[in-house]
Amino acid sequence: GAVLSLHVAATCRLPVPSLPAAGESDLAKVKHAFESFAATLLSDVSALCGAQAAQRVASAANAASEELSWGLCFAPAAVGMSGFAEENLSQAAGTLHEAAQALAREADRVAGALTVERALLRVYDRLPWDTRELASTHLFHAPQWAAALEARPRVKRDELQAALRDTVLFRDLDEANMDALCRRFRVRRFKPGQVIVRQGDEGDRFYLVQEGAVEVVAHDGTGRTRVLAHLHAGEYFGEIALIERCPRTATCRAETDVSAYVLDRDDFDEFVVDCAEAGEVIVDTIANVRRL
Numbered sequence: 546g547a548v549l550s551l552h553v554a555a556t557c558r559l560p561v562p563s564l565p566a567a568g569e570s571d572l573a574k575v576k577h578a579f580e581s582f583a584a585t586l587l588s589d590v591s592a593l594c595g596a597q598a599a600q601r602v603a604s605a606a607n608a609a610s611e612e613l614s615w616g617l618c619f620a621p622a623a624v625g626m627s628g629f630a631e632e633n634l635s636q637a638a639g640t641l642h643e644a645a646q647a648l649a650r651e652a653d654r655v656a657g658a659l660t661v662e663r664a665l666l667r668v669y670d671r672l673p674w675d676t677r678e679l680a681s682t683h684l685f686h687a688p689q690w691a692a693a694l695e696a697r698p699r700v701k702r703d704e705l706q707a708a709l710r711d712t713v714l715f716r717d718l719d720e721a722n723m724d725a726l727c728r729r730f731r732v733r734r735f736k737p738g739q740v741i742v743r744q745g746d747e748g749d750r751f752y753l754v755q756e757g758a759v760e761v762v763a764h765d766g767t768g769r770t771r772v773l774a775h776l777h778a779g780e781y782f783g784e785i786a787l788i789e790r791c792p793r794t795a796t797c798r799a800e801t802d803v804s805a806y807v808l809d810r811d812d813f814d815e816f817v818v819d820c821a822e823a824g825e826v827i828v829d830t831i832a833n834v835r836r837l
Contacts, residue, residue, distance in 0.1 A: 578680035638683035698732035722823035729812035735799040748786030757803030
């Protein structure tokens, strides 16, 4: 619809490797995870430190690839794997793990360890569920990476899908689109009294309460505060932020310890591009609910 067209037109994202096709081998899935990590990390270095810095990281990785015969080619915006000839999962994963570690060391020197960790977590969260397990076992098992992944609040697919099915926004998604959307959610935790979103700030995330209680308040022009709602597990807020860049209309504060499923607008943008028909339904539903 027209709402979707405007939404997609405003979406800008760097090219990333496509998701592995259904039925692909375990080796293909591990290769996809590596390609996604390498491309994301180089893109992040470029965004933070400039294209020349990303080129230095890529050049160092290319030198290692040539010296160690990995058959890999790195560039700031892409990763070439056409020369990668390993066909045995164990041997291929060993090579890709070594290459990922080498690339990460160079990126660490240029942009810092936090940049590497953020790229790792972002890529891992976006991988299909079965690919995550393979990547954890064969690719991201270095101690520092395993620790970062273990500390990450986990999204349990079945619980998240059940929660989304109970909302008017997402209940009609088919299994494939639901899985694609769930991969883009994160879990965030908030302490009692912590402000989750603040009235007047630009919205960029959608929240679905998993556990706890959230108080919703609004401030009027005279300085008075009105309590609008108390939200609990299964209830949500911030859906308008997925389709419009506009100020928050209320402040949401954790009343208790709160755990929430969170969807960033950028991740939703990717979903809308990748799953256009389902994305159109969600965008139109949000727009229609707002008009009620």
